[in-house]
Ligand SMILES: O=C(O)CCC(=O)C(=O)O
């Protein structure tokens with residue numbers, strides 16, 4: 677089977693698909709190349725330095741109280757201000773979408789993704805990614821861009837699972853994929869700047 681424009685091997689894909697089918701969560705290591713992740717971090721940093729990332733509290737489709745729930749600043753990867761790494765990453769995600777469809781028959785029709793920067797002190801309260809009034813989000817993906825993240829810096833993704841909480845360090849090279857409707861999660865307050873990309877595979881376009 678050919679997989680154009682993909683860093684992800686067949687074995688890694690198989691592993692992700694099996695874990696998603698078994699438990700609704702897959703944690704991948706090194707799904708994307710170091711070169712791409714480094715370019716994405718550079719891009720996110722320059723966008724942040726230019727003041728282009730916007731507080732998620734004022735983003736689309738969210739309520740006025742969002743600021744109390746989440747402290748990140750974001751920019752959609754299809755924004756013209758983003759660099760070529762963002763376009764490459766969206767192409768990777770779209771290839772992943774098609775490959776997951778072949779294995780899991782999820783009917784994913786589109787993927788959207790944004791850069792997120794959590795400044796020191798920011799987190800994201802416990803939530804699910806599927807909105808009450810919009811069930812388009814099927815799979816969530818979070819890809820971390822932080823090198824040498826020490827545990828004492830906080831900022832872990834805490835997944836609330838039937839058998840207890842599972843914490844994941846936001847370390848560069850780690851990618852978490854989970855069912856948007858099922859998995860409650862939160863971002864613990866980060867003590868230093870925390871860079872990531874959050875993406876959602878949707879079952880139909882809305883925008
Ligand atoms: O950055 C993370 O670890 C998770 C972010 C998140 O939950 C979201 O953007 O919905």
Ligand SMILES: [Fe+2]
Pocket residue numbers: 803804805861
């Ligand atoms: Fe989330």
